Amino acid sequence: MADISTLNTTVAGFDAVSSRLASGPSGRKPRRMLSTRNIVLYGTLTVAALYYLLPLYVMVVTSLKGMPEVRLGNIFSPPLEITFEPWVKAWAQACTGLNCDGLSRGFWNSVRILVPSVVVSIAVASVSGYALANWRFKGAELFFSILIIGAFIPYQVMIYPIVIVLRELGIYGTLTGLVIVHTIFGMPILTLLFRNYFASLPVELFKAARIDGAGFWQIYFRIMLPMSLPIFVVAMILQVTGIWNDFLFGVVFTRPDTYPMTVQLNNIVNSVQGVKEYNVNMAATLLTGAVPLIVYFLSGRLFVRGIAAGAVKG
Amino acid sequence: MAAHAPTGRPNQLFRNLNAKIASIPMMLVALVIFLGGTIWTVFYSFTNSRLLPRLNFVGLDQYERLWASSRWIISIQNLAIYGILSLIFSLVIGFMLAALMDQKIRFENTFRTIFLYPFALSFIVTGLVWQWMLNPEFGVQSVIRSLGWTSFAFDPLYNPDIVIYGILIAALWQGTGLVMCLMLAGLRGIDEDIWKAARVDGIPMWKTYLLIIIPMMRPVFITTLVIIASGIVKVYDLVVAQTSGGPGNASEVPAKYVYDYMFQAQNLGQGFAASTMMLLTVAIIVVPWAYLEFGGRKRG
Numbered sequence: 001m002a003d004i005s006t007l008n009t010t011v012a013g014f015d016a017v018s019s020r021l022a023s024g025p026s027g028r029k030p031r032r033m034l035s036t037r038n039i040v041l042y043g044t045l046t047v048a049a050l051y052y053l054l055p056l057y058v059m060v061v062t063s064l065k066g067m068p069e070v071r072l073g074n075i076f077s078p079p080l081e082i083t084f085e086p087w088v089k090a091w092a093q094a095c096t097g098l099n100c101d102g103l104s105r106g107f108w109n110s111v112r113i114l115v116p117s118v119v120v121s122i123a124v125a126s127v128s129g130y131a132l133a134n135w136r137f138k139g140a141e142l143f144f145s146i147l148i149i150g151a152f153i154p155y156q157v158m159i160y161p162i163v164i165v166l167r168e169l170g171i172y173g174t175l176t177g178l179v180i181v182h183t184i185f186g187m188p189i190l191t192l193l194f195r196n197y198f199a200s201l202p203v204e205l206f207k208a209a210r211i212d213g214a215g216f217w218q219i220y221f222r223i224m225l226p227m228s229l230p231i232f233v234v235a236m237i238l239q240v241t242g243i244w245n246d247f248l249f250g251v252v253f254t255r256p257d258t259y260p261m262t263v264q265l266n267n268i269v270n271s272v273q274g275v276k277e278y279n280v281n282m283a284a285t286l287l288t289g290a291v292p293l294i295v296y297f298l299s300g301r302l303f304v305r306g307i308a309a310g311a312v313k314g
Numbered sequence: 315m316a317a318h319a320p321t322g323r324p325n326q327l328f329r330n331l332n333a334k335i336a337s338i339p340m341m342l343v344a345l346v347i348f349l350g351g352t353i354w355t356v357f358y359s360f361t362n363s364r365l366l367p368r369l370n371f372v373g374l375d376q377y378e379r380l381w382a383s384s385r386w387i388i389s390i391q392n393l394a395i396y397g398i399l400s401l402i403f404s405l406v407i408g409f410m411l412a413a414l415m416d417q418k419i420r421f422e423n424t425f426r427t428i429f430l431y432p433f434a435l436s437f438i439v440t441g442l443v444w445q446w447m448l449n450p451e452f453g454v455q456s457v458i459r460s461l462g463w464t465s466f467a468f469d470p471l472y473n474p475d476i477v478i479y480g481i482l483i484a485a486l487w488q489g490t491g492l493v494m495c496l497m498l499a500g501l502r503g504i505d506e507d508i509w510k511a512a513r514v515d516g517i518p519m520w521k522t523y524l525l526i527i528i529p530m531m532r533p534v535f536i537t538t539l540v541i542i543a544s545g546i547v548k549v550y551d552l553v554v555a556q557t558s559g560g561p562g563n564a565s566e567v568p569a570k571y572v573y574d575y576m577f578q579a580q581n582l583g584q585g586f587a588a589s590t591m592m593l594l595t596v597a598i599i600v601v602p603w604a605y606l607e608f609g610g611r612k613r614g
Contacts, residue, residue, distance in 0.1 A: 045414055049428045055443045055487065056431070062446065073460060075452050128340040135333030143337070143344040150348030152544045152600045156572040156589040160582070161351035164367070184343050191340060216332035245436030247551040252577065262438045266555050269442050278446060289439040296434035297427070304430070304495055 063087060063283035070278050086277070090284035095274070096267040097256070103284050105257075106264030110244060110291075112175060113260055117182035118239045122232065125187050129194025130220055134206055144191070151188035159252055166253070178253045182243050190235055193306075197231040198224060234306040237299050241292040261288050352593065359586035367582055376587035386588065389566040392478045393595075396485070396567070397546040403486055404542055405535070408493025413523060415494070416501045426498075430491035437488065441555025444484035445471060471557055474564035481556055481565060485549070493538055500534030501527070536603065543599045547592055568592050 058075050063086050065079040092102040099105065132140055162181060166172040171180070201224070209219045225232075250260040259267070265288045269281045296303050362372045380386050411429060415422060432440065447453050450469035458466045470480030504527060512522040528535070550569035557565045568588060576585030 041414060041417055041419065045411075045419070045425055048411060049425055052428050052432060052487065052491070055447060058447060059443055070452065073452060074457055075447070075449075075454075076457060124339045127336045131333040131337045131340075135330050137330045137333055137337075140337065143341050146344040146348055147340065149600070149604060150344065150352075152540075152596055153348065153352055154548050154569065154589065154592045154596055156548075156569055156576075156585075157355050157593045158347055158351040160367075160576055160586070161354045162347060165346070183339075184347055187340065187343050216330075216336065241434055245438075247436065247438050247554070248573075251573075262436050262551075265442070266438050269445075270555070270558060278449075278452070281442065282446060285439050285442045289435045292434040292436070293431065296431055300423075300427070303434070304426070 059282045059286050059289075062279055063090075063286055065279050067277060067279055086279040086283040087287070089277070089280045090268075090287060094268045094280055094284060096259075096264055096271065099257075103261060103264060103268065103287055106259060106261035107287070109254075109258050109264075110261040112258075113178055113182075113250075113254075114240065114243050116175070117179045117186075117243050118236060120179055121183040121186040121190060121239055122235050124183055125190030125235070126194045126228075126232070127220065128187070128191045129196075130198050130224055131216075132191065132195045133198035134219070134224075135216060144195070147188045147191060155185065155248060159248075163252070173253065173255050173258075175258065178249060181249050181253050182239075182246070185249070186239055186242065189238065193231065193235055193238075194228075197228055201227060230302075233299075234302055237295060237303050238306045240295055241303075244291050355586050356590050356593070359583065359590045361583055361586075363582040363586070365580045365582070372583075376583045377591075380584060380587050380591070385563050385566055386568075386571060388563055389568045389571050392565060392567055393547070393549075395478050396482055396549065397543070399479075399482055400485055400489070400546060401539065401542055403482075404490050404493045405538065407486065407490045408538075409497045409528075411490070411494040412497035412501055415498055426495070429494050432488045433491045435488065437549075437551035438555045440484050440488045441481075441552045441557075444480070444487070445556050448480050448483075472561060474561050477557060477561065477565040481553060484556060485552060488552075489542070489545070493542065496534060496538050496541075497531075500531045503534075504530060540600065540603050544596055547596050547599075568595075 061078055062070060062075060064082050064084070066081065066083050066085070069080060090102060091104050091107075093100055094102045131137075132144055162184070163172060166177045166180070169177075171177040205223060205227075206219065209223050214222070244260075245262065246260065247262045247266070250263045254260065254263075265284055268284055358367050358369075359376055360373060361368055361370050362375065363370075415425060419425070448455075448469070448471050450456065450472055455466060455468045458468075470476045470483070508526060508530075509522070512526060517526075548569055549567055550573065553559060553565055553567050553570055559566045559570055569592065572585050572589045572592065575581045575588065
């Protein structure tokens with residue numbers, strides 16, 4: 001098979017050459033690859049790219065070294081002897097306070113926080129966005145404006161009132177409380193995202209469904225939802241990275257044994273007791289960064305679309 | 315009525331009932347948390363609440379104490395230095411990277427992925443990595459010294475005078491990718507013909523950027539500015555992870571002041587006053603922008 005296909009391309013190449021010879025030069029003048037412009041352009045971009053990659057490289061390299069090698073100096077040198085012990089230690093043995101069961105606890109806490117928060121915040125925001133886009137009622141735009149302006153209010157201003165509300169409801173410090181907090185602060189951006197998306201869908205579809213007698217929920221579940229899977233994915237990317245990376249709400253609204261991964265990581269690395277184990281610290285940092293990084297590398301363009309939708313249209 | 319709802323039956327309260335029910339969470343959040351919570355905090359910043367909020371008004375006492383506190387002054391100074399520099403640098407670097415990316419280059423996706431990946435990481439991760447990179451014993455300083463330049467000194471995290479620049483380096487690493495993306499989207503929105511016209515007129519490229527493209531991208535710049543600025547005021551996790559406010563209190567920021575007074579020093583009144591000042595800072599940035607934005611939309 002391989003032979004035949006190379007033969008084919010060679011034949012095609014011959015054809016192309018012979019026809020070009022017959023009709024004289026055609027097409028664009030070939031650009032020189034190594035012009036000064038290109039050297040400067042790609043040179044600058046490559047240097048910048050290396051700078052951005054450097055911390056990631058240092059993290060990986062440090063986490064694979066043993067402590068004696070780390071102490072020898074040079075954070076940029078590749079490990080002489082690769083060891084995965086720091087990773088094991090970061091995951092299963094690193095200490096925060098009296099607990100010495102590693103970051104795994106924080107990881108599972110974060111998962112337990114992440115899943116319901118993402119589901120609830122997207123469900124609530126998509127329904128609100130749908131109501132705003134297709135079922136406008138008097139005053140709806142006012143609430144929406146408050147919501148959007150509220151997105152700029154520093155969290156610190158609203159944290160204490162929320163603590164009081166949650167305490168009155170008896171859910172301060174519980175998982176439910178934190179899910180509510182993430183739903184609240186995810187609402188402005190997500191509602192905006194969904195509102196704009198639903199408003200961009202053809203109105204005729206909505207009208208046709210209305211004429212056929214479909215109601216609010218029926219249209220939502222049977223027309224809007226199936227048609228807007230991409231925007232749900234974008235919203236999911238936004239929320240997964242946002243909630244996983246959250247620190248402030250984790251500190252304020254959870255208790256030490258339910259601290260999310262970011263909080264626990266900070267406690268492990270910045271603890272004052274004991275000898276600093278830089279390799280374990282870097283392994284722990286990488287482990288915490290792994291989830292959003294994986295989401296980022298897998299989602300590619302959608303991630304960019306998410307932040308652009310959130311930012312530019314805001 | 316003003317509503318353009320598809321159903322034209324005028325039955326005020328019960329019209330669109332399902333939509334109203336579905337919007338209850340949004341209304342509650344807007345009214346109770348965003349509006350109510352903010353008013354509540356501002357209101358209680360005039361009381362002398364300590365462990366619990368109390369309605370014992372003391373006028374502007376908390377604010378006087380706030381502005382008399384050296385820690386708050388340092389926080390504000392740090393925020394100003396950090397804010398102004400990170401605005402300038404992230405706009406300049408972000409725009410330059412975007413301009414380079416807009417030259418119809420190869421591997422555009424690869425470069426974009428590299429520039430933007432730090433933005434996916436949390437401030438905690440960012441802070442801890444740069445804490446390690448800037449570690450004077452093992453990090454950049456020691457590497458450069460070992461190359462022969464033995465008097466080289468760069469230890470921002472241990473030097474109170476320059477610690478805020480250490481935080482700035484980390485913040486720029488994390489955030490410039492986003493600015494680059496926004497700028498690139500703006501550049502892509504500019505008509506090819508403008509470039510052609512400029513080339514025909516023989517205007518050099520840098521001049522085209524400076525005098526034609528950048529003025530045309532004003533809306534993108536303003537939006538980016540508002541996004542970066544409102545992020546700057548919130549800066550908290552990065553400082554906690556990288557320096558915990560140290561050395562001493564040389565790298566304190568307002569958001570950290572608020573948290574520490576509310577949840578650690580049991581001095582709610584101070585926390586409320588400080589957070590009200592943060593709100594004021596944001597309002598100074600956002601209100602003019604929102605006025606232009608929303609005012610323009612109504613006319614259009």
